[in-house]
Amino acid sequence: MILDKITEKVLHMIDGEGFKQEGAFNLRENGIAVCHGDSEHVKIRKKEDKQGIDIYIDKNTNGETVHIPVVVSASGMTDVVYNDFYIEDGANVNIIAGCGIHNSGCNDARHDGIHTFHIGKDAIVHYEEKHYGEGEGTGARILNPVTDIYVGENSVFTMDTVQIEGVDSTKRETDITMEAGSRLTVTEKLMTHDRQEAVSNMKVIMDGDGSSAQIISRSVAKGESIQTFHPRAIGKTACHAHIQCDSIIMNDAQVRSIPEIDARNVDAQIIHEAAIGRINSEQLLKLETFGLNEEEAEGVIIENFLN
């Protein structure tokens, strides 16, 4: 189908690989799945009982990418969707989700994506999720993702989440349970500006021997925005976890970080590091001597910090 210009632009912002109506994909627009396709190994089925889709990824999936973007461009809309991913033993898959809101009206536009991952053994899953807001309206752009992930034995789960701009309010809830030998890497990048608010709660339970988790969170808070992070790592077995949260604070912003590390086994090894501070003034000065003005120099430092 032919997409309108607003949708095209939003898709460009939230799908880094470029959204195409090819292979396995599902495009949800203003609460309706407007187009979708299956591939040999990936089948997408509409849920019967509620909004959302079931995505079946079979064991022979080998490096395929599934695109399931969501666009909300109707001011005043609240879109709640449940997406379930069933990933078979040994599958290797990339999933590109993400949601963009274009709000040109005076009412709030909101999307709550509740994603559940059921991952078998020895699978490799890469999950990417970009959040973005735009539009000249006064209505808020709100994104409240809930992500529940069950990582089976010896599986590898990599999660990249990015919220760069335009989201007035977000509350993220991420729950991850890890079986024996599984590995998790989470990279969270967040920038807030103006009066935006962001809350990110994450709970990682290392339930199986030899599981290991690495969580990296990098954020920039500008304007009068407020950010709160609450990552939790709970080690019930012989396991490793490393959580690192770094934030740059600017203007009148506030950043609060409340990590929790909880070792319930003598062989649980958990490390946490967090730092909040202003932009490095030496780096600023150095860039300014190259002829950049303060704003440009800040932009370069922030871009580097978030990449």
Added chain:
Amino acid sequence: MILDKITEKVLHMIDGEGFKQEGAFNLRENGIAVCHGDSEHVKIRKKEDKQGIDIYIDKNTNGETVHIPVVVSASGMTDVVYNDFYIEDGANVNIIAGCGIHNSGCNDARHDGIHTFHIGKDAIVHYEEKHYGEGEGTGARILNPVTDIYVGENSVFTMDTVQIEGVDSTKRETDITMEAGSRLTVTEKLMTHDRQEAVSNMKVIMDGDGSSAQIISRSVAKGESIQTFHPRAIGKTACHAHIQCDSIIMNDAQVRSIPEIDARNVDAQIIHEAAIGRINSEQLLKLETFGLNEEEAEGVIIENFLN
């Protein structure tokens, strides 16, 4: 006055410098101030309205040490005491508090020491507090200290707390407010064993420009003991804070660390680091090759870690 052998032994454990009935001191035993003395610059007064003392430290105090130990040796006793420290501008003082419980009975023995520090400008205060329990009784030894500290402009406050052994249950509450240019160093050392429980809550509010705080917490959890740490650093102004929590977990123990760093000013710079893990096996092996058995080697490593 002549002290009994149990009191002498407990005092030896909680007062590293050696308690003497000289200078400014106050010995509290089983809920009663049994002996006390003043010095030229430090006056100790019994409170009229409730249990406890007011300690007045004048501006000419220059490096003097005040000893105010507490001993509880009566099983079944709950001793609640309020001690207020009034420290004048420019004073330089060492305060050695601490509480030891000898419980040879089957009832719980408990001491709640509520200490409040009112510190003027340009003062230097070193506060030491050791907690210790012993006795063959089945009754619990419980210590719940509350410490409220107001650090005036450009003052320096150093707090060393140690709980090495024998305390079945402890809940520590420490609240610190810091004025401009003040400096804080807190060192907390904690070891729990058997079925002991320890909770330590600490809140540091950096309220004045140029205030800086360093908090170091080191703990060892053995047996089936459970430890919970909740240090909070709140930066409201241009300030620095560094929190570091390291824990060694052994046997079936559990350690939970929930730090909170909260930056409410662009010039607040706050860093947190925490690690929980088992004893370094390479260090163990090395000591064992020198002829130490496993228990001895563990003892050496723990002692080094806590010192």
